[in-house]
Structure formats: C-alpha cells, structure tokens
Amino acid sequence: MSSFHRLWQKAAASESQRRQKFLKSEDIFRKSAFMIIQEMLKLNVQTAELTKVLVDEILHSIFFLGIICKPSYPPEIIVNDTKMLGKLREKFPRPFEFYSSQLPQRSPFSCVLDMIVTQAEDKENENQIKQKLQEFIRQLSLGNEKPLVSSTICVSQIPNSVRYYGVSMSSKGANPGRIMVAASCLETWDSCVADAVMTYYPPPSNRTSSFDGTLQLEGHVTCQAFRISDGIELPPCKSCKELFGLETTDISKWAYGNCAEAESLSNLFKKEEEVKMNVQPTSENYTEENRRTAVADVQRYLKQMLHEVQFNWDKNFYVPQ
Structure with missing residues (x-):
C-alpha cells in the first residue's frame, strides 16, 4: 500500500470518528430534551392549573432550540413516543404551532426552576430549592454532558x-x-x-x-x-x-x-x-x-x-x- 493510500485511510478513519462523536453528542440533546419534558409533565400533575403555563413555555423553548440544532430535532424526533406526542399536541397545541416562527423569551431550565419554586412548601428555604433541582437533574441520568440543563x-x-x-x-x-x-x-x-x-x-x-x-x-x-x-x-x-x-x-x-x-x-x-x-x-x-x-x-x-x-x-x- 502506498504512503498516499495509508494517509487517506487514516484521514477517513479520523473523519468517521469525528462524525460519530458529533452525532453521539447531538443525540444527547434529544435525550435530554425528552427527559426534561417527561419530568416536567410529572411535576405538573401536582399543580396542573397553576403550572400548566410552564409546561407550555418549556415545550416551545425546547422545540425552538431543537429546530435550530445541526442536525435539527423537530418535535416528533424529540418526543419519539407516538402516543405521548399526540397527547401533547392535543393539550399544548401552541408550542407545536409557533416553535418554528416565534422566539422563546428564556431558556428551558428557567421554567424548571419556576416549577420547583412554585411547588416548594417553603419558598424561602433555598436549600430545599437547590435540593429539588439536584433531584430533578439526577432523574435525567445523562452522565457528565447535560444540554438544556x-x-x-x-x-x-x-x-x-x-x-x-x-x-x-x-x-x-x-x-x-x-x-x-x-x-x-x-x-x-x-x-x-x-x-x-x-x-x-x-x-x-x-x-x-x-x-x-x-x-x-x-x-x-x-x-x-x-x-x-x-x-x-x-x-x-x-x-x-x-x-x-x-x-x-x-x-x-x-x-x-x-x-x-x-x-x-x-x-x-x-x-x-x-x-x-x-x-x-x-x-x-x-x-x-x-x-x-x-x-x-x-x-x-x-x-x-x-x-x-x-x-x-x-x-x-x-x-x-
């Protein structure tokens, strides 16, 4: 094998590894987005009418960030559960309608913070707030890389x-x-x-x-x-x-x-x-x-x-x- 072919194979292998690493990193975005949505829905069950607006907001914010990713992640890729996707479209139609045309006012985790503060028994107990945020993050089980967190x-x-x-x-x-x-x-x-x-x-x-x-x-x-x-x-x-x-x-x-x-x-x-x-x-x-x-x-x-x-x-x- 000529030195040219050896160099070409080495470059091709390096590019393949780079692409795999990139795709793995980007897929963590999708997983993180889906898990955050799941956890917010679980929390919302406790205070549905009071915090439904936060779920609406975080869906739009996540969907917006998903669509501007490279590669992009539209809602049906982020929420890769057909039944869950249908229920979300029915209960929260506006994020699906406007994620590709309107800008969110803030990033997703601000909605998570508001959810936890709203549900806290003592909003002045900052240790409790911090502990709840830690628990929320642990539920995501994402390892060291945590996009959207x-x-x-x-x-x-x-x-x-x-x-x-x-x-x-x-x-x-x-x-x-x-x-x-x-x-x-x-x-x-x-x-x-x-x-x-x-x-x-x-x-x-x-x-x-x-x-x-x-x-x-x-x-x-x-x-x-x-x-x-x-x-x-x-x-x-x-x-x-x-x-x-x-x-x-x-x-x-x-x-x-x-x-x-x-x-x-x-x-x-x-x-x-x-x-x-x-x-x-x-x-x-x-x-x-x-x-x-x-x-x-x-x-x-x-x-x-x-x-x-x-x-x-x-x-x-x-x-x-």
Whole structure:
C-alpha cells in the first residue's frame, strides 16, 4: 500500500470518528430534551392549573432550540413516543404551532426552576430549592454532558425580603446561547439587567454605541451563586463584576448574560422598586439615545444569528398560555 493510500485511510478513519462523536453528542440533546419534558409533565400533575403555563413555555423553548440544532430535532424526533406526542399536541397545541416562527423569551431550565419554586412548601428555604433541582437533574441520568440543563443557581435578597432565584443559561452551542441572551435583553430581563448586559453585548464589532448601563449593587443586596450539582458556593466571575459591581477575586470570565446572577437580579429588581432606583447607572454614556442605539444593535445582531441558524422569525416572542 502506498504512503498516499495509508494517509487517506487514516484521514477517513479520523473523519468517521469525528462524525460519530458529533452525532453521539447531538443525540444527547434529544435525550435530554425528552427527559426534561417527561419530568416536567410529572411535576405538573401536582399543580396542573397553576403550572400548566410552564409546561407550555418549556415545550416551545425546547422545540425552538431543537429546530435550530445541526442536525435539527423537530418535535416528533424529540418526543419519539407516538402516543405521548399526540397527547401533547392535543393539550399544548401552541408550542407545536409557533416553535418554528416565534422566539422563546428564556431558556428551558428557567421554567424548571419556576416549577420547583412554585411547588416548594417553603419558598424561602433555598436549600430545599437547590435540593429539588439536584433531584430533578439526577432523574435525567445523562452522565457528565447535560444540554438544556443549567449548571448554577443564584439567590438574591435584601434584608427582610423574599428570595429571588435565577439559573444560568441552558442552551447548547454558541449561536443558541447568543440568541437567548439577546431575547432576554429585549423581552425578559428587567431593564437594569438588560442595560448592564447590553453594555458588552453584542461583541464590539457589532456595536455602534458607547452605551454604559453597568451598575453597582448596594452593600445590603446579597447575590450568591451555587453549583447545582453539589450546592457549593461560587464566586462571581469577572463578567458579573463588570456588569453588576459584584466583589470577586475570580479571574474566570463567562459570556455576558449567561450567568445565573442575571436572572436572579432581574427577578429582584422587578419586585424591589427602591433597590432598582438606587442602582441606576451614573455614566455620562447612560443616555436614552445611546440606549436606543444599543437596543438596535442587539436587534440587528439577533437577526444575524437567526439568519445563521436559518430560522424564519415572524418578529414575535412566544407568550405561553
């Protein structure tokens, strides 16, 4: 055998292994999606009328992320049980109707968190909330790779207030993550959090504004993240320090808006008006005109990302019912 043929066979074998590894990784997405849906349906039995909207929302969010995967996973592939698929279509028709045209407002695991908090006997018992999330993840039995599953939870609070929870982004892949951050800035997060994130997002090459909406939390506001798998406290990353003024010596830097702190603080600001008023940005670049430009940048970048994943958006965000 010539050296050329040996090299060709080696390259072909390497490509075959790469493809098998890729397909195995992508199939974990399908398995994870199906198991999360199953577990949410089980939980929903306990509080059907109260939490049905969360099942509706997570179905749409998962179906959307499935369709923009490469290879894509339409609902009938994710829910590969004909009987179950039929029942879901009957009880939750709207996710099937709009997953290929409307954007979700948040990533799937945020719905899981809301389900667990809603059903908790004591919503202020954060250890119970964290334990329930751990149990939920263990039920999935997915090993080390867990697409659609958040890795961290954050708890924010001021003295004598309730606790406000949030989880990290639970989308798989770079473009889906960027899309969900953009959707959260435009539609979901409180304006204080959205403004802080839009200071750095989209990346510099896609920004036309010097907008600065970063903020400084007051000392009496606690904002603590934990690893869901074992409950260990996690320091804020450098990105969260830049966005929210959180004290840290950690040098790691996650993509802006992906950390659990964003959702947790957003939930706090939506309810604690006085706290929100006291953390308003003070930069001279924090102007209404600059903010409009920043929003336009995010909208333009979102459309670019959707074009790259070949999603035909009808300009609407999905409203669960």
